[in-house]
Amino acid sequence: MGKSPEKRAVLIAGPTASGKSALAVEIARAQGGVIVNTDALQVYDVLRLLTARPSEIEMVGIPHRLYGSVHPSVRFSTGEWARAAEAVIAGEGNRPLIFVGGTGLYFDVLTTGFADVPEVPPEAVAAAEAEVAGLDREARGRLIAARDPLIAARLKAPDPQRVIRALAVLNATGRSLAAFQDATHSPLLENFAVERMVLNPDREVLRQRIARRFEAMFASGAVEEVEALLALDLDPSLPAMKAIGVPEITAMLRGELEEGDAIERAVIATRQYAKRQRTWFRNRMADWNWIVP
Template identity: 85%
Template sequence: MGKRPERRAVLIAGPTASGKSALALDLAREQGGVIINTDALQVYQVLQLLTARPSDIEMAGVPHRLYGAVHPSVRFSTGEWARAAAAVIEAEGDRPLIFVGGTGLYFDVLSSGFADVPEVPAEAMAIAAAEVEGLDREARGRLIMARDPLMASRLKAPDPQRVIRALAVLQATGRSLASYQDEAQTALLDGFALERLVLNPDREVLRQRIARRFEAMFAGGAVEEVEALLALRLDPSLPAMKAIGVPEIAAMLAGEIDEEIAIERAVIATRQYAKRQRTWFRNRMADWNWIAP
């Protein structure tokens, strides 16, 4: 019996607004593949426009997985995404897989491995969130240092989300999140034939695309999305509530700023996010194939 051919997967990373979804669609149609979301915010329901999730028309005829699959009241961790992605990989058989998104940690899970942290109950996350609420950066740093010194030493910036996650894991499992990170890791795509791509558009072109795209989002229903999200009365520390565009439009709806300022602030925040993404990709994906879209 001949050797079974390797399964194939394409990994498409890049900053926001770089054209990743369009490239993924072209490849999926050409190869008969399935597209798997590799973006931490596009997993959430409600925010289709603001997270630049592919539209229903774009997804028609091409299988898309893990898009809009999670209610915004959920704190969907990297470990939970990894388990969901593993299930998709198993279910799709030998079909070509196309992973596309802008979340660097998810690509680490796919090609390098991840710490398999047990699922943390919502109650533990809520308790941790209540402890962190209202604390400034220094106070969060003191809190995590007192509870989990090992994890504290790894947090370059004790932002609320990371501190909440670390405290919740400690409470739910009795172990530091750092101890899970130190355990042997297995890449989800171990044994696959991989094509790794990073889209690298011209900086000024990207800046212009970000501005045009957010203006189109705003005109196309982003305000209504934020109204629907706010109507759920969710914890403001949840990832979905902090998606770029949500705080800015929420402030506009509250009468704190006008439309022009809301758009300007969201565009600036998006450009800053794209800059952070580029830094991550340069540091962690230097050996990938960098292409101009």
């Protein structure tokens, strides 16, 4: 099908603290568009500061979708985000859509399609981890070949993470991960005129921005956010409980870390996350428009 000039979307990817949200607001104001969250952690409520969701002031006058709409007790999968994004796309008519965030898989959903793998319960993951524990590369290869030869044939290397993922899906569903991969859905924006950009700030500038931003978060209520999250008594393995800043502030609240150490560790974790994001974008979005803010 050909692209319709009446359906337009702007995709803004980039590492954390690169200025994506500000650019999205600027474009949305200029085009009369709708901003759609494309970040796996900004979907959760409670953690507005620590996930760097736009503030109420920043959102004034501009529709924002899929921000803070999921309770932190939920394991919100890529497939669930895809269905929610599809509903947003269908409901906004021909208004320009500005997708902004740092989750590479969500951008894949928009531009290349996705495999809708069901959510895997923790017990299935734990069983898979127990199977893989202590195995070397060759033993992992033999294990996955015996348990799931379809996915084994697709693994370039039987590293622990990929083997555990495949076994967990098999444990939970009785089906090979390969079967879900083969049933890939079409890109959500296949009929759109799409502008793609990756914000790529100078490395040292980004390091400084990350440090300043987390210190500002800490001073503005991040501790209270974590206290509110802990009051929900949630499973520690949930994505929201692993958001950068939550483990560090939790350790501080328990007396295991001093305030300065908690901040330093969270800043280091954020910088490491930004590095992983850059690597993903370089590998998967090399043909996008790379912009130095």
